[in-house]
Amino acid sequence: MTGTWLGMPPFPEAARKALGDTQLRTNLRKATGTIRGKRAAVVAERADWEALRVAGKEIKDRTLHNLDTYLEQLERNVTAAGGVVHWARDAAEANRIVIDLVRAADADEVVKVKSMATQEIELNEALAEAGIAAYETDLAELIVQLGHDRPSHILVPAIHRNRAEIRDIFLREMPGVTEALTDDPAELAAAARAHLRRKFLTAKVAVSGANFAVADSGTLVVVESEGNGRMCLTLPEVLISVVGIEKLVPTWQDLEVMLQLLPRSSTGERMNPYTSTWTGVTPGDGPREFHLILLDNGRTDALADDIGRQALRCIRCSACLNVCPVYERTGGHAYGSVYPGPIGAILTPQLRGVTADEVSPTLPFASTLCGACYEVCPVLIDIPQALVHLRAKAVDAKRGKPSAERAAMRVAQWFFGSSRRLRVAQRLVATGGRVLSRRGRIGRLPGPLKGWSGARDTATPPRRTFRTWWESR
Amino acid sequence: MTAREEILGRIRSALSTVDKTETVVSRDYEQTIEGDLVELFAERVADYRATVVRTAADRLPEAIAEQLAHFGISSVVTPADLPAQWVPHADTDAPPLRVPALDATDGVVTACAVGIAETGTIVLDAGAGQGRRALTLVPDFHLCVVRADQIVGTVPEAIARLDGTRPLTWISGPSATSDIELNRVEGVHGPRILVVVIAGAPEEVPQATRMSSISTP
Numbered sequence: 293m294t295g296t297w298l299g300m301p302p303f304p305e306a307a308r309k310a311l312g313d314t315q316l317r318t319n320l321r322k323a324t325g326t327i328r329g330k331r332a333a334v335v336a337e338r339a340d341w342e343a344l345r346v347a348g349k350e351i352k353d354r355t356l357h358n359l360d361t362y363l364e365q366l367e368r369n370v371t372a373a374g375g376v377v378h379w380a381r382d383a384a385e386a387n388r389i390v391i392d393l394v395r396a397a398d399a400d401e402v403v404k405v406k407s408m409a410t411q412e413i414e415l416n417e418a419l420a421e422a423g424i425a426a427y428e429t430d431l432a433e434l435i436v437q438l439g440h441d442r443p444s445h446i447l448v449p450a451i452h453r454n455r456a457e458i459r460d461i462f463l464r465e466m467p468g469v470t471e472a473l474t475d476d477p478a479e480l481a482a483a484a485r486a487h488l489r490r491k492f493l494t495a496k497v498a499v500s501g502a503n504f505a506v507a508d509s510g511t512l513v514v515v516e517s518e519g520n521g522r523m524c525l526t527l528p529e530v531l532i533s534v535v536g537i538e539k540l541v542p543t544w545q546d547l548e549v550m551l552q553l554l555p556r557s558s559t560g561e562r563m564n565p566y567t568s569t570w571t572g573v574t575p576g577d578g579p580r581e582f583h584l585i586l587l588d589n590g591r592t593d594a595l596a597d598d599i600g601r602q603a604l605r606c607i608r609c610s611a612c613l614n615v616c617p618v619y620e621r622t623g624g625h626a627y628g629s630v631y632p633g634p635i636g637a638i639l640t641p642q643l644r645g646v647t648a649d650e651v652s653p654t655l656p657f658a659s660t661l662c663g664a665c666y667e668v669c670p671v672l673i674d675i676p677q678a679l680v681h682l683r684a685k686a687v688d689a690k691r692g693k694p695s696a697e698r699a700a701m702r703v704a705q706w707f708f709g710s711s712r713r714l715r716v717a718q719r720l721v722a723t724g725g726r727v728l729s730r731r732g733r734i735g736r737l738p739g740p741l742k743g744w745s746g747a748r749d750t751a752t753p754p755r756r757t758f759r760t761w762w763e764s765r
Numbered sequence: 766m767t768a769r770e771e772i773l774g775r776i777r778s779a780l781s782t783v784d785k786t787e788t789v790v791s792r793d794y795e796q797t798i799e800g801d802l803v804e805l806f807a808e809r810v811a812d813y814r815a816t817v818v819r820t821a822a823d824r825l826p827e828a829i830a831e832q833l834a835h836f837g838i839s840s841v842v843t844p845a846d847l848p849a850q851w852v853p854h855a856d857t858d859a860p861p862l863r864v865p866a867l868d869a870t871d872g873v874v875t876a877c878a879v880g881i882a883e884t885g886t887i888v889l890d891a892g893a894g895q896g897r898r899a900l901t902l903v904p905d906f907h908l909c910v911v912r913a914d915q916i917v918g919t920v921p922e923a924i925a926r927l928d929g930t931r932p933l934t935w936i937s938g939p940s941a942t943s944d945i946e947l948n949r950v951e952g953v954h955g956p957r958i959l960v961v962v963i964a965g966a967p968e969e970v971p972q973a974t975r976m977s978s979i980s981t982p
């Protein structure tokens with residue numbers, strides 16, 4: 293069973309521990325380096341990439357600004373096509389609906405397609421408590437599940453494991469695997485195929501998420517590579533999809549944008565191997581029963597925040613993780629949530645509430661504000677701006693009133709409002725800071741920064757900003 | 766209050782200060798591309814390490830037979846409405862084969878709805894000659910015939926041709942995973958071998974040519 297996120301330490305503590313793990317850093321550096329190169333190549337191929345990003349942003353904004361209307365439209369179309377729509381306020385309610393549906397189908401096991409939403413609600417744990425076994429079928433999820441581990445990346449949850457570690461996990465946990473198994477990725481994939489084959493062919497119930505839900509046609513979309521998604525969406529009799537309410541797009545035509553942005557941003561491919569779309573049920577083709585569970589679980593709180601709302605545009609491509617210098621060094625576990633990296637730093641505190649636990653208020657600080665995430669985001673989420681905004685919220689929540697620190701954050705927020713302003717500000721600071729500093733440290737700062745700098749020394753801003761250094765790497 | 770009412774209520778209050786006029790979506794991205802689409806399609810499909818074959822339409826049955834022989838496929842299933850002369854000795858999926866029977870079959874031969882040149886993608890929509898989704902999923906070998914006139918340039922052109930309410934499967938190469946150190950490895954749960962046969966007008970393809978898959982290390 294996958295470990296839970298409950299009681300995770302604050303980010304700085306978890307990060308310090310992760311930084312001591314050199315194997316983890318080697319694995320991550322290699323993997324994110326590979327994917328950065330692939331993404332850059334397929335993005336460079338498209339002269340219209342910026343136009344696609346703008347369209348992607350506008351489609352999601354249009355969705356969010358009229359979310360009630362589109363949800364009702366989706367519900368009508370799914371129902372008309374023979375599906376059943378359920379609504380879940382929170383994780384507990386969604387889990388209860390799934391458990392009831394599995395029991396109604398007289399099943400005691402389910403096959404699962406990789407889904408962030410079901411990880412977020414910790415469905416596997418809830419199913420286990422109800423005596424229902426959940427089999428993860430995505431290779432990386434399987435590695436995490438068999439390793440009694442937690443996911444550390446949105447796209448490749450086992451990114452922190454190298455091939456030798458994966459071989460060891462298979463050898464230990466997969467029935468029938470012998471010492472003859474090598475760490476050749478093709479052999480490891482073949483072992484997973486053999487392991488899951490019978491499950492696919494006999495499972496009665498499948499649980500999935502969805503990458504997109506199209507309001508005007510009632511269509512659900514799952515984007516994948518391995519074919520485990522197709523297996524789960526096609527062979528079982530009952531299909532249950534748990535989908536966050538922000539996953540909608542208004543029209544069928546909108547998919548022409550999303551299906552170009554997502555594969556290039558996430559796996560760095562022109563197109564992923566398989567994309568499945570389905571609308572309700574089709575007699576003689578696929579499941580006889582389809583249930584769609586629309587999940588809130590904190591999303592409406594994020595929706596109410598004018599700056600934080602943009603996090604709901606996220607299409608979970610994970611490009612922001614792969615370029616993030618903090619993520620590359622700490623790994624995903626330090627973020628204490630299924631959503632790691634830059635998007636996690638702005639999504640988790642909003643979904644859970646900024647004071648919900650120990651880790652949430654520290655997450656908006658898990659960033660250098662270098663802006664690399666914003667530059668790759670296919671739906672133009674201004675993550676640095678949202679981070680600064682949430683820092684202010686976290687500080688306020690701690691102090692109970694607006695503070696000098698918050699005032700400083702407000703100023704910073706203005707700078708991060710545009711990436712050009714940020715570049716200018718960073719260069720200004722790089723020069724200005726040197727004027728103020730004595731022997732490499734800055735003591736008391738003037739103006740609103742006084743209260744903050746009184747208690748701590750500020751390191752002299754470097755001659756090269758972090759951002760110019762990272763870009764030139 | 767039901768969960769539905771409560772969630773919709775929360776959304777409405779969250780958006781109470783938001784301007785509800787519909788955001789216009791600017792679609793300034795490419796709608797079409799220039800050039801030899803069939804050639805580009807063949808190249809891009811081969812990039813995924815699928816096997817691509819071009820043949821004249823009147824030589825299609827021979828081209829299919831050659832590929833089945835090449836990959837050692839002896840038992841073949843086809844959708845009930847696939848032209849019978851394409852694969853004379855195939856079993857048809859009528860009445861629908863049960864999953865264990867499909868699993869015991871070497872390969873499947875189908876037609877498709879659309880091919881996308883820019884991305885090297887074939888799309889199946891359960892229409893003519895394509896059958897239900899399980900048919901192209903369970904056997905380990907899939908040979909898909911694409912007529913040259915089914916190939917469009919871009920994803921927007923494909924979306925415009927497709928009906929969203931039909932069950933669709935977009936296929937770009939054989940099944941693969943990037944889950945081990947982010948390297949693409951072919952062959953997980955879907956068919957491990959994908960052969961795409963492009964059937965052109967007789968005068969376009971003077972003789973059958975086979976493009977071997979381009980392999981990148």
Ligand code: SF4
Nearest residue numbers: 606607609610612669
């Ligand atoms: S925030 Fe943007 S870059 Fe990061 S996962 Fe979401 S869509 Fe991708």
